[in-house]
Amino acid sequence: MAMKEKYELEFSINSSPQLLYQYISDPSGLSEWFAENVNSRGEIYSFIWGDSEEKAKLVTRKADERVRYRWLDEDDKESEYYFELRIHRDELTKDVTIIVVDFAEPDEVEESKQLWENQIMDLKQVLGSA
Numbered sequence: 001m002a003m004k005e006k007y008e009l010e011f012s013i014n015s016s017p018q019l020l021y022q023y024i025s026d027p028s029g030l031s032e033w034f035a036e037n038v039n040s041r042g043e044i045y046s047f048i049w050g051d052s053e054e055k056a057k058l059v060t061r062k063a064d065e066r067v068r069y070r071w072l073d074e075d076d077k078e079s080e081y082y083f084e085l086r087i088h089r090d091e092l093t094k095d096v097t098i099i100v101v102d103f104a105e106p107d108e109v110e111e112s113k114q115l116w117e118n119q120i121m122d123l124k125q126v127l128g129s130a
Contacts, residue, residue: 004081004103009113010088011120013098014129017064017087020098023123024085025058025067033123044076045069060084098123 013020023029027038027045037048043058057078060068068084084101098120104112 003106005106005109006101006103007109007113009100009102009116009120011098011100011117013096013120013124013127015096015127017089017096019127020087020096021064021067023126024087024098025061032126034119044072056082 023033027040030038030045030047035047035049037046039046039048040058045056045058047054047056055072055076056069057072058067059070059078059082060066064087066084066086068082070082071079073079081103082101083103084099086099086101088097088099089095090097100116100120102112102116
């Protein structure tokens with residue numbers, strides 16, 4: 001399996017960190033913009049898109065600041081890959097941004113970035129800030 005490449009994206013978002021955090025940490029919030037359906041059993045989250053289901057473990061959670069989900073393999077063992085959603089609020093301007101950290105195969109990075117752009121557009125629409 002090829003090594004995946006880490007990348008980071010930043011999106012300006014018109015929302016309070018508290019509200020935004022609900023949409024990145026809560027299964028019902030995530031299912032409104034990230035996946036068709038999201039279920040959780042404790043720290044294990046199931047993300048469902050059509051016939052595809054991926055599992056991840058919630059490994060980092062800091063209220064109103066960030067969440068990190070580590071992908072699980074077919075045997076439910078933690079992989080080295082994760083995705084992280086960080087909320088940043090500029091102290092001076094009070095502008096809120098969401099920072100996405102993810103991994104993709106080198107030839108799929110641009111496609112993966114485009115997917116995140118679409119996901120974040122959906123998130124902005126859910127938040128009423130599109």
